[in-house]
Amino acid sequence: MQKSLPYLAIIIVLLYALYNAKFRHVKKKAEPKTDTNYAKHIKEHGTVTHMQEELAKLQTQQYLKKYIIDVINHGSAQFDFPGGQMEGGFASANDAPKIACYVLELSGKQCKEPYPKDAAMFYSSICAGCHGEDGKGLNGSYPDLTKDKLLGIQKRESFLKRIMK
Ligand code: HEC
Structure with missing residues (x-):
């Protein structure tokens, strides 16, 4: 046993070297997720x-x-409103498109497919408690849904512009 120890050591070292040679590429450190690296990646x-x-x-x-x-279904955690964040699923995925149409109408935008009557009722009972009956967000406690460009869209726009520069 004593005699075979050095051989055992050599075998271990060789195995380690082999492992390193084979898997070195896997161990390569991932590039940090900066805007520039991301831009390079998407290009x-x-x-x-x-x-x-x-x-x-x-x-x-x-x-x-x-x-x-998307916000109705998955919630929103992008901003810093006094009201906190919004959870997803306040309304069913089935009702979400109707409610979205009603939200559009709140700011005078015509929704292509006319929203059914119950959409207003859904909005009032599910969303208005936070965003207000008029959608204006109860004096800044919650996002104003009647803004010309919603905050999430503004944010996405500046992200895309920054990345594609
Ligand atoms: C419990 C309060 C609450 C309820 C109920 C609620 N929301 Fe929200 N909502 C919020 C908060 C808080 C935010 C901002 C969260 C964040 O930081 O991203 C938000 C964000 C949003 C946004 C994004 C706004 C933007 O400018 O990008 C939309 C759209 C929205 N809600 C629609 C709805 C609709 C439609 C309903 C009803 C189905 C609803 N919300 C129900 C609290 C609520």
Whole structure:
């Protein structure tokens, strides 16, 4: 046993060297997620066209509606309102598009497919407690949903512009 110890040591060292040679690429440190690295990454992977397309669509009503539906379903934790954050699922995924249409109408935007009568009732009973019956956010406690450009859309726009520079 004593005699084989040095051989055992050599074998261990060799195995370690082999492991290192084979898996070195895996262990390479990931680049930090800075804007510049991210921009490089998306250029290499061709997603930059997707971002250009998204930027072009950002002002459309369709995009806005999708954003509102998304917030209803998944919540929002992007800002710093006195009212805190918004959880997802206050309304069912089925009702979310109707409510989104009603939110659009609150600021005089016509929703393409007319919202059903119960949408107003859903909004009043589920959303108005925080965002107000008029959608204006109870004097700054919650986001004003009648703003020309919602905060989340503004934020996304400046993100995309920054990344694509
Ligand atoms: C309990 C209070 C509360 C309720 C109920 C609520 N929200 Fe919110 N909502 C918030 C808060 C707080 C935020 C901001 C959270 C953040 O920091 O991102 C928010 C954010 C939003 C935003 C994003 C605003 C922007 O400018 O980007 C939309 C859209 C929205 N809510 C729609 C709704 C709708 C529609 C309903 C009803 C289904 C609803 N909310 C129900 C509290 C609420």
